[in-house]
Amino acid sequence: MTIDLNPLSFSNQPDADGRFGSYGGKYVAETLMSALAELEAVYRQLSEDADFQAEFDYDLAHYVGRPSPLYEARRWSDEIGGARIFFKREDLNHTGAHKVNNTVGQALLAKHMGKPRVIAETGAGQHGVATATIAARLGLECHVFMGAEDVQRQSLNVYRMKLLGATVVPVTSGSATLKDAMNEAMRDWVTNVDNTFYIIGTVAGPHPYPMLVRDFQCVIGREARAQCLAQNGKLPDALVACVGGGSNAIGLFHPFLNDETVAMYGVEAGGLGIETGQHAAPLSAGSPGVLHGNRTYLMQDADGQITHTHSVSAGLDYPGVGPEHSWLKDIGRVNYVSANDEEALAAFHKTTRVEGIMPALETAHALAYAERLAATMTPDQHIVVNLSGRGDKDILTVARLEGIEV
Amino acid sequence: MSRIAACFTELKARGRKAVIPYIVAGDPGVELTVELMFTLVEAGADIIELGVPFSDPMSEGPVIQRGHERALERGMRLRGVLEVMTEFRKHNEHTPVLLMGYANPVEHMGHAQFADRAFASGVDALLTVDIPPEEVAGLNHELRRVGMDNIFxxxxxxxxxxxxxIAKEASGFIYYVSLKGVTGAGNLDREAVARSVAEIRSHTSLPICVGFGIKDGPSAAAVAAVSDGVVIGSALVQRLADVAQAGGDDAAVLAAARDMLSDIREHVDGNVSSAA
Structure with missing residues (x-):
């Protein structure tokens, strides 16, 4: 990993207060403020430390299996007949998703800070699995908070975490999904702040998390950019990634932000349709507010209460989004769009049958939009889709939705 | 002088410590909240801390979380809390009331509009758990404009x-969170609290009240002895919820509130043996 020294405007965020424009910041209880300050100081020092960088790069290469390939989805692109679609194969990472890039980085921070215990929130379970995995490898005690509803719909990942030695804590408060898991993780952190490192799974939360998670995930975009130049001799015309909290999207987008010719599309979960209100698309249909330590777009009612979300994919079922995405939306650098449950399921089947690649339901939202976008473009144009995770974890969900007993 | 400043001046003159009960507005009943506030004042409350229900109360333990959930289910929102305050002030001009809650409902209403409406309804101060001094400039500008205190x-x-x-941004009093954790957790270490309060005094001349972990008369008295006041939250919310859930009517809930607060008042005032 290298720190981005590019002085251009898109890549010098956040400012010293952790703000991306008017978004971000540190909206947490006083008990956590000094822990955040300590984390920021350690991170700023280690991110310029050659030994730490070498350790991180080694783990990404030998434990995660990087670089991940850039794969041309030829048959699917031919079928659509528009732009050529390339998959950035984060599904081939160890543990099957992009999440592990970040957990490897944060676990190294925990190790350097001498914290023997790590906690994490998880929605689909991918971040929980990635955290439990790295905790097992480093011998750290690990507690994963997961909404009780998600524990049900992602039972395979729950068992994986247990096999890895983690304690999975079902959260029954509120809507019993990802946001409530994050509330509970914050409550644990505030109680055990002395010995505990909170490994946040996305580019949300209080500063410095949105910055450091982004920095760890930027390996996706740096590789993709170099691979496009090497394999295709040019930059892509468009990038597409799904956005829940937005870590896989920012990881892909960020290294391209100053490439003016590259269009970017963040795909939110449209659920039953934006017009129904049953969705998880704060950038498409929400408004700015404060939740989980940062100012960002939220799904909220007329009284500023956070509203329940709906998505077929547990990993996108979140009422907020990383603050950098809110900023990128407002300045118009990234287009935020949505794909609904039905379109995501269709894309899940399509890429499974046509490319032999079974995507996570989260990723399937990006694929659904990429299909729409590609059809409006020409074969000399290229789209890179972040194939952010593999779909094995979703097999039971898909079967259940289709009335099939497995 | 603000109601809160006047309150502490008066307490000091009488050699007393502040007793500050916390309830969640709308819990255990929307109609009951104003009555409950009167009862708490009669039983010895110097200041009332009124929780503003929020969907994601990140710093609350399970007891107060459930209080927020019950209040929200009954339709209590920030606007409703201000209506409760208007009603309360029709009959009580004296007792300071502070709202304790989370940033988003206030942010959503807008700083200026919140300050105007809260002040007009008789609210004296605001405590937002998730707005540290680093993020408070805009809000504090509006609170100061109308003359409301901001408790940190x-x-x-x-x-x-x-x-x-914190001392630079705070007014009214300082709320010392006596333990790491969420509301309702753990047990207090009186000596550690005494040391911390002494340390805080070297940074501010504001009164220092202590909350989190005060469960009953004896623990309240122990903390009051080394500070300027005590906040009783989870234990009270739990007691009222228990009575309501056991089928107790409004009178039973009010009686439970009166009993508990009177007992704490007596202990804090030193009218019972500390061995009790």
Whole structure:
């Protein structure tokens, strides 16, 4: 990993207060403020430390299996007949998703800070699995908070975490999904702040998390950019990634932000349709507010209460989004769009049958939009889709939705 | 002088410590909240802390979380809390009331509109758990404009340098969070609280009240002895919820509130043996 020294405007965020424009910041209880300050100081020092960088790069290469390939989805692109679609194969990472890039980085921070215990929130379970995995490898005690509803719909990942030695804590408060898991993780952190490192799974939360998670995930975009130049001799015309909290999207987008010719599309979960209100698309249909330590777009009612979300994919079922995405939306650098449950399921089947690649339901939202976008473009144009995770974890969900007993 | 400043001046003159009960507005009943506030005042409350229900109360333990959920189910929102305040002020001009809650409902209403409406309804101060001094400039500008106090938390993890920063933004009193954790957790270490309060005093001349972990008369008395006042939250919310859930009517809930607060008042005032 290298720190981005590019002085251009898109890549010098956040400012010293952790703000991306008017978004971000540190909206947490006083008990956590000094822990955040300590984390920021350690991170700023280690991110310029050659030994730490070498350790991180080694783990990404030998434990995660990087670089991940850039794969041309030829048959699917031919079928659509528009732009050529390339998959950035984060599904081939160890543990099957992009999440592990970040957990490897944060676990190294925990190790350097001498914290023997790590906690994490998880929605689909991918971040929980990635955290439990790295905790097992480093011998750290690990507690994963997961909404009780998600524990049900992602039972395979729950068992994986247990096999890895983690304690999975079902959260029954509120809507019993990802946001409530994050509330509970914050409550644990505030109680055990002395010995505990909170490994946040996305580019949300209080500063410095949105910055450091982004920095760890930027390996996706740096590789993709170099691979496009090497394999295709040019930059892509468009990038597409799904956005829940937005870590896989920012990881892909960020290294391209100053490439003016590259269009970017963040795909939110449209659920039953934006017009129904049953969705998880704060950038498409929400408004700015404060939740989980940062100012960002939220799904909220007329009284500023956070509203329940709906998505077929547990990993996108979140009422907020990383603050950098809110900023990128407002300045118009990234287009935020949505794909609904039905379109995501269709894309899940399509890429499974046509490319032999079974995507996570989260990723399937990006694929659904990429299909729409590609059809409006020409074969000399290229789209890179972040194939952010593999779909094995979703097999039971898909079967259940289709009335099939497995 | 603000109601809160006047309250502490009066307490000091009488050699008393502040007793500050916390209830969640709308819990255990929307109609009951104003009556409950009157009862708490009659039983010895010097200041009332009124929780503003929020969908994601990140710093609350399970007891107060459930209080927020019950209040929200009954339709209590920030606007409703201000209506409760208007009603309360029709009959009580004296007792300071502070709202305790989370940033988003206030942010959503807008700082200026919140300040105007809260002040007009008789609210004296605001405590937003998730707005530290670093993020408070805009809100504090509006609160000061109308003359409302902003109460800040200081935690066991707060270093000395931050105490100065907090003291600069705070008014009314300082709320010392006596333990690491969420509301309703753990047990107090009186000596540690005494040391922390002494440290905070070297950074501010504001009164220092202590909350989190005060369960009953004896623990309230122990903490009051080394501070300027005590906040009783989870234990009271739990007691009222227990009575309501066991089928107790409004009168039973009010009686439980009166009993509990009177007992705490007596202990804090030193009218019972500390061995009790």
């Amino acid at each position: 938390l200081i935690a066991p993890t707060t270093p000395a340098a931050r105490m100065d920063l």
